[in-house]
Amino acid sequence: MGRIREFDEEKVLEAAMQLFWEKGYEATSLSDLTSRMGIQRPSIYSAFGDKKGLFEAALRKYTMSRASDVRTKLHNNPSVKEAFSTFFEDVVAEEYTEGLSRGCFCINTMVELAPHDEKFEILTREHQMYLSVIFQETIERGIQSGELEPHIDAKALSQALIVSLIGLTVIMKSRPNRSFVDNSIKVTLSLLK
Amino acid sequence: MGRIREFDEEKVLEAAMQLFWEKGYEATSLSDLTSRMGIQRPSIYSAFGDKKGLFEAALRKYTMSRASDVRTKLHNNPSVKEAFSTFFEDVVAEEYTEGLSRGCFCINTMVELAPHDEKFEILTREHQMYLSVIFQETIERGIQSGELEPHIDAKALSQALIVSLIGLTVIMKSRPNRSFVDNSIKVTLSLLK
DNA sequence: CAAATAACATACTGATCAGTATGTAATAGA
DNA sequence: TCTATTACATACTGATCAGTATGTTATTTG
Numbered sequence: 373m374g375r376i377r378e379f380d381e382e383k384v385l386e387a388a389m390q391l392f393w394e395k396g397y398e399a400t401s402l403s404d405l406t407s408r409m410g411i412q413r414p415s416i417y418s419a420f421g422d423k424k425g426l427f428e429a430a431l432r433k434y435t436m437s438r439a440s441d442v443r444t445k446l447h448n449n450p451s452v453k454e455a456f457s458t459f460f461e462d463v464v465a466e467e468y469t470e471g472l473s474r475g476c477f478c479i480n481t482m483v484e485l486a487p488h489d490e491k492f493e494i495l496t497r498e499h500q501m502y503l504s505v506i507f508q509e510t511i512e513r514g515i516q517s518g519e520l521e522p523h524i525d526a527k528a529l530s531q532a533l534i535v536s537l538i539g540l541t542v543i544m545k546s547r548p549n550r551s552f553v554d555n556s557i558k559v560t561l562s563l564l565k
Numbered sequence: 566m567g568r569i570r571e572f573d574e575e576k577v578l579e580a581a582m583q584l585f586w587e588k589g590y591e592a593t594s595l596s597d598l599t600s601r602m603g604i605q606r607p608s609i610y611s612a613f614g615d616k617k618g619l620f621e622a623a624l625r626k627y628t629m630s631r632a633s634d635v636r637t638k639l640h641n642n643p644s645v646k647e648a649f650s651t652f653f654e655d656v657v658a659e660e661y662t663e664g665l666s667r668g669c670f671c672i673n674t675m676v677e678l679a680p681h682d683e684k685f686e687i688l689t690r691e692h693q694m695y696l697s698v699i700f701q702e703t704i705e706r707g708i709q710s711g712e713l714e715p716h717i718d719a720k721a722l723s724q725a726l727i728v729s730l731i732g733l734t735v736i737m738k739s740r741p742n743r744s745f746v747d748n749s750i751k752v753t754l755s756l757l758k
Numbered sequence: 759c760a761a762a763t764a765a766c767a768t769a770c771t772g773a774t775c776a777g778t779a780t781g782t783a784a785t786a787g788a
Numbered sequence: 789t790c791t792a793t794t795a796c797a798t799a800c801t802g803a804t805c806a807g808t809a810t811g812t813t814a815t816t817t818g
Contacts, residue, residue: 373786374794396677398591402776412797414778423776473680479735483676484589486738487666497739504745525752531745532752536725539732542672545679546690552697555721556728563752567764568814595806605767607808616806 381419384409389430393477396484397427428491434477435499443506452514453564456533460557463537467544476541483542504534514564521565529563536560574612577602582623586670589677590620621684627670628692636699645707646757649726653750656730660737669734676735697727707757714758722756729753 387409391400402423406413420426445462449455467473474480478499485492507530514520540553580602584593595616599606613619638655642648660666667673671692678685700723707713733746 373792375784375786375796377795379795395681396591398589399681401774403774412795413776414797415795417777418795475676475680480676482735482738483668483673486740487668488588488592493739497741500736500739500741501745525748528748528752532729532749535732535736535746535749535753536729537732538735539728539730542675542731542735543693543728545675546686546693547679548690548693552694552724553728555718556725559718559721559725559756560728560753563756566762566816568766568816570765572765594804596804605765606806607767608765610807611765 379409379411379415384411384416384419385426385429385433388426389433389477392427392430393434393474393480394472396480397423398484428495431477431481431492431495435495438476438478439499439502439506442503446506446510452510452517452519453561455510456564457557457561460537460540460561463541464544464550464553464557467541468550473545473547475545476538479538479541500534500538503537504530507531507533511564524565532563533560572602572604572608577604577609577612578619578622578626581619582626582670585620585623586627586667586673587665589673590616591677621688624670624674624685624688628688628695631669631671632692632695632699635696639699639703645703645710645712646754648703649757650750650754653730653733653754656734657737657743657746657750660734661743666738666740668738669731672731672734693727693731696730697723700724700726704757717758725756726753 388405391404391408395404402413402416405416405423405426409416416426420429442459445459446455449458467475478496481492482496482500486496487493508526511520511524511526511530515522515524515526536556540556544553581598584597584601588597595606595609598609598616598619602609609619613622635652638652639648642651660668671689674685675689675693679689680686701719704713704717704719704723708715708717708719729749733749737746
């Protein structure tokens, strides 16, 4: 009963996600959001609670989509070494292609909000832990197939690769020379033996 | 001629630095600043121009002090491997000791401002490049002393270590298990052979 | 001491912030 | 068709934002 909604919640959430991803939480105003989402202020509040609630919904949407992407990319390549090098190169290519370096929405949030808001500390941590498990599974697959040496510590190595991926994503925001990131990746991935 | 200044510019700048470091640029208001710096609003504007100018001065103070610290820590230890492992462990210890994880002021700025303000893109990039040179010099010292293998690419390795250090600093904001960061460091520093 | 200068403190500016009150339009069930 | 309900758009709220105008106090120079 009652009037039916005219906007698609998934679509406006996608728009909000893009905006928060670009500008962060504090620098994004409700006016920015209404114009980008194409709906009025009270619609936002009725659908998502408040600004923090909308941000959280946007971040959850991002992390779920991102985790799925990472899983697909790493699982689809039969060669583990190639899977990782292609994955890291894709991350770099995306960042240098776009005019604005948005980086990773989750990492941005880890820096801006996690230290001051436990909800986001947990949310961002769990996303990184999940990615780390995907990395670990991939490395273990490489060990079992014989592509990687059997003695390596898959868990510890996956954690080191996650840390490198984060560092890479962050330093690209300062637009270093391409050689800097290429060198870093080459050296880091030499750990995959 | 005229009344003499009652505040110490270095001291109030130090206070501003601490606040911006904790909260970032957007989340820090002029009211926050006046109360923490202990001076009135017009004094800030006469000494530092505007909010961005104050932030820039604070960041420059930070990066200079930080670069000096890093140089000292890495140069003072005769063993290069030990210098790096102590250095990384110190970074972790500091972050897990304090209640709030401030991380690195420069890295925080790289995420918040560098993508939207070229001045900070350059400033943060140059700081990271400078740290990378300090790392490289240290690695080269290890090669010359015979502690490290002669064939390693000191430049590329130093860049990979910088990337790992950034990733480590960022992920600690989500307070992962200590074992996660310990594993990462152990694996990454295994590149120093 | 008088004039000039500069830092001081208070209080203000218009703009913008997140969030909401209010009235209208559209839908469902009775 | 009437009533209840929900979404809509407009316009408003008090609070806070960055930055400044104004007048006072302290110091130097003549």
